[in-house]
Amino acid sequence: MKRYPKYFIAPFIFFLHIACKNADPKPIDSTEPGSEAKESLNGSFESKFNRYTRGEAFTGKELKTWTDTAWKNDRIHKQLILWTDKNIDDLSYEVENLKNGNNVISASNIKLRFGQYVIGDQVPTGCGEQTNRASVEIADALSLTPVNKINQYDPLKIWITIDVPEAIAEGKYTSKIHVKTGGTTQQTFNIDVLVVNRTLPKVADWKFHLDLWQFPFQLMKFNNAQPGNSRIEPFSDTYFKQLEPFYKLLADAGQKSITAYIKDGAFLKGETMIKWTKNTDNTWSYNYDNFDKYVETLMSWGINKQINCFSLAGWDMNYIGYFDAATGNSANLNVEIGSVAYKTIWNDFLNDFKTHLRAKAWFGKTVLYLDEIREENLAAVINTIKENDPNWKIGLAGSHVSSTNESALYEYSTILGTHSNTNFGADKTATFYTSCTQLIPNNYVTPQNNPAEMTWMAWYASNNELDGYLRWAYDYWTLSNPMNITDGGNTAGDFSLIYRSGNTYPNQPLSSIRLELLREGIQDFEKIRILNNSGAATSIIQHLKYFNSSSGANASKLVNTGQSLIKKTSAFP
Template sequence: MKKLLLAVLVCSTLYGKAQLPAYTLVNELNDPHPVDQGVWKEVTGTWHARFISVDEAFKRSAPPERNKLVDRWRAKAWRGEKVHTQALIWTKKALQGVSLQTSTLQDDKGNTITNGHVKANFVRYVLTDHLGDLKSGCGIPKGLDTSLVADLIDHVPNLAIDEKTSRPIWLSIQVPADAAPGVYAGTLTIQARNEKPQRLPFEIEVLPHTLPQPQDWTYHLDLWQNPYSVARVYGVEPWSKEHFEAMAPYMQLLANAGQKVITTSIIYDPWNGQTYDVYDSMIKWTKKKDGSWSYDYRIFDQWVEFMMGFGIHKFIECYSMIPWNLKFYYYDEASGKQVFLKAKPEENAYKEHWKPVLVDFAKHLKEKGWFDRTTIAMDEREMKDMKKAIAIIKEADPAFKISLAGGDHPELYADLADYCVALRYKLDKDLIQERRNKGFTTTFYTCCTEPSPNTFTSSTSAEATWLAWYALNRDFDGYLRWAYNCWGPKPLQDTRYGTWSAGDAWFVYPGARSSIRFERLIEGIQDFEKAKIIKASLQAQGDDAGLKKLDRVIGAFEEEGLKQESAASMVNKAKEVLNSF
């Protein structure tokens, strides 16, 4: 695009209605591999628009293949469910002032779903990389092949579209929980200055089932938040009023996905600088001149209260007693400087540093009424270090909860209230149920390790949906990913950062812009909830045939299955069965 686009965010936060700073959307990058423009000779007319499958991805510089196009989108949805699809504009001439309008939906009985529940947005292209033959997205070398992919779902009211380009549109319908069952028809209208409008018809069959609200979903979603990235992008002082105002729309997006966990950093840089914006400590540690310690929890409290205002409150997870560099920063009154202690968990200095704060922290959490939902959290740490840290935690307060994201450690099953294992570990379902009976949570995660399935910008979008079906199959409570918004230096253009596969570090974009990956992740979570509800209903009815039918399709979601069949094919087959009940 040759013009700058401006998006002004307005949100209503728990601090009242706030006008957020304008955030300019910069130009898209050039396509590293544009197609031969001769392909446009086959395109008749000037510009076109049609629906396409949500599973498809298209090059910006090429028109679509005709067999990918859909005349009318048809979908089934529960009441309370959000469903989505894509449309595509492709044009031989430059278009100005392109805008999108959606109609009110209506069934044959006169029932309606107002157009306030229907959203149409342009999708923007960002740069990704491709692993090729690499077996992992961790520690990737420089110079990988790159391409543009459509991922960023924008909210600008109109857009200029260059000649001989294609532009995806993201259409979503949030079906009201009180919508009457029936088949509703609507129209997406695409207008361009001095051009005849394109009208795309669609139908949504609303089924009689009702999906609960996101805050009531059982799926345990844990996407780690980075408040410091928001402060940097908006140019505001961390923890100022402006900072909280800027963060509000992002955390509302997260709450709408059913997020259960508040990510807190109780030390400086728990992940040894692996993020572009380093996590500071939300607790101020001060060693006084007389050698005693004081701990200031004001920032921690503000952040937790802010997140709870969005209904995110199952766990407050505190990182980390075992940082990757084993450095522990604090303010030293005697020297007037910020200094650090470097100590291993088996060393005396480590215990002397941690036990006092844990005792004091437990007291503070109990005063706030948060102790029972707080965990002392570690990730990918060695067993010997975990055992030493756990011993100190239990000595400080035996009732402290502990969480870990990492490998399969049978020795720790009884100690971990929230336990998340990497995708490659297959925990026994009886173990997961036993933990569930104790009130424990058991989830899985993907990171840079797994080329597929994953949520990189180079991943097929259906892989994000596939993950929740995998959780159903393995009986996990949900899913964790390490980065919701750890933005790189140019996040609106380039999703590469560090030595991880592109898109590894964020799901959403500055300006509170969602992504196709994030929306498809939510799609899978909704499927998870629907399957749980249907299964409970079938069990109550004693419908063994229905249970076998549902279990058969869920049972296909193993990693091995992706070697024989695409994630999109697996997900679509499963959805067809799920929506048949």
């Protein structure tokens, strides 16, 4: 049994799995009414898809039992809402093991996290249209910071996550959560998890291709901007220690690709992993020390399928920063895509880079990636790359390119609703992405966006025979307040999928409801694939047809129905 002391009242996440004692257990996600609330503390289980703003009251039917179905090696979620008619400042929790006779899932597999408010937007808008924004506080960050207080004006949102072990017997497992004040139980909530005889593969073996682009200089920059902080140098030991928990969280979500910067100006000026030097004899040399260290480190953290290299056409298309050995100063080139100068400098780099990658046995993992580049520029970049070596792999996030250009791509991520797999085979990767142009579905944090939209993404990919999902920013924070995600003129959430605990090292990542539900959708994708391969997914495949480019507004209903079909099929094949 695991006890949460009274000072440990933080965002509540339980990884719970229920297996079978009854002869005919119900393989669905459901709840049952329980006993009346004691004293002034009340609570109820709540859908994981219901998003709460500050002060928003629970209005549903009070439910004291969470019943769910899980695979071995699965992860499941539920919300628990607590409210009171008076202030309480000594809450504590006790979580029991999940038991099925002599079989036990430890209470340590039940994770409690508490919903922390972030600054979101009242309504979603298109790219750059949040010019006169109306902000609202929304529970999305999942904090492990202890919380032991609740007031009558704002319910407490607890996110429960249960990790089901792989090596566990199937059956019905039961547990209880006791919510206490002053050490005395005020509310008890029951958990029943049916663990079925199906096993979800390890994260590293998932087929879904998740690509959330990383911005690994942001954490360091926030630390270094704080007066009195010790400066963190890029690619130092401290730099990687700061990044580690953030990118291990990303790896655990199923991330496949490393975002690597191969030139200064790939995204922002002054940021690169490869140092370009123009020598005194006008030849060029390239230092890969930081690139190697970065790639090797992220691979050791579990992100190791692909190295996406940005870019022969970066955010600043023609800019290449470098060190001029003749002057001893930093300088820059501005070479127009398709020009002789462009081809000359990039051919020189690609020859050297290719030799280095092959020496590291990374050439086959490397993809030269491009972001929403215009068709005429795309053709010029592809020609430059393929003339250097036809074996280079090219990736693109974009849409509506010519069939000639499309056929040259190894990975093609198209904007939602525009995918084309005409020229793609088993040896290529086809994904989709959402950008600031889609209002719903998206990873926005507004009352109008349902977090189920994130789970919907993988169902959409499954229906459209796509390999995965891409989003341009995992951690591109630009505001000093870690809980303010109204970056730029785009809708809140567009710039990041997780949060940071603060701006000073050592800071920690805070996952989000959005990221957790995106991961859950990927689990669904893997389950559908496995069930379909065994011929057991007929009803699920029929339901998949509803996940089209215009169905995101119904994400909660569609995903709930789909997940119920997976659970039913898994328990009664």
